[in-house]
Amino acid sequence: MVVTKELADELPVEAVEEAKARAATLLLAFRHGNQLAFDHELDRLFEEQVEREVTTLLVWIAAEAVRKAYAPEAGDRVLRALARRAPSDTSGVAVDEETADAAWLVDAVGAGDVAGVRAMVASTADTTYLLGGLLQAVAMMLPLLPEGEAEEITAELRHRHGGRTGRAPGIPEARQS
Incomplete structure (x- = not known):
């Protein structure tokens, strides 16, 4: 039996x-x-103002469905394609490399x-390229740090x-100069 603890x-x-x-x-x-059933249930949600909770669960269900139906990279491509289909006047979500600055x-x-x-973070649902760019920026800045700063x-x-030590699996040990 799993025991869970409720947050505040x-x-x-x-x-x-x-x-x-x-x-x-x-x-x-x-x-x-x-x-009719869809409209009835939606009207109840609006009356009770629980849209956020149900929307969160719908998104979770959709994410689980995508995760189970597709390999991760294929699932991301499907979701990006869906996001691009939204009309331009309602879609402010950045989903590709050109928009992740x-x-x-x-x-x-x-x-x-x-x-x-x-x-920027709110308008960038697909953070893959944004995080990749930030990682590249950090790698470019590391050699510019004063001696000992990177270690601190x-x-x-x-x-x-x-307190984990060592390196991530699959990452070679850094060269000593």
Whole structure:
């Protein structure tokens, strides 16, 4: 038996189960084209103002379906294609390499532009390229750090992550100069 601990702002288990049932009702009505049942359930959700919880569960269900139906890279391609199909006036989500501007993000962080960073992250659902660009930026900046700074940073990171030492699996040991 698994024992779980509820967080302060977490939904109680009963509420999660109820939201899952409501999400399943919506999905079944949508899948089978029962517009009356779909509209009825949607109206109930709007009246009770539980749209966020049910939307979260619907997204979780969809993510699980994509994860089980496709290999990770194929699932990402399917989702990117779906996101690109949205009308241009309603789609502000960056999903490809051309729109993930890691240089702008580094500049915004350096300038302390918290609102700008939040806006970019919020508009970038597919962070693959953005994180890749940031990783490349960090790799380019590391040699510019004063002697010993990189070691202090990695020691702090190791301390935060339980004191793990060594290197990630599959990563060769760094060359000593």
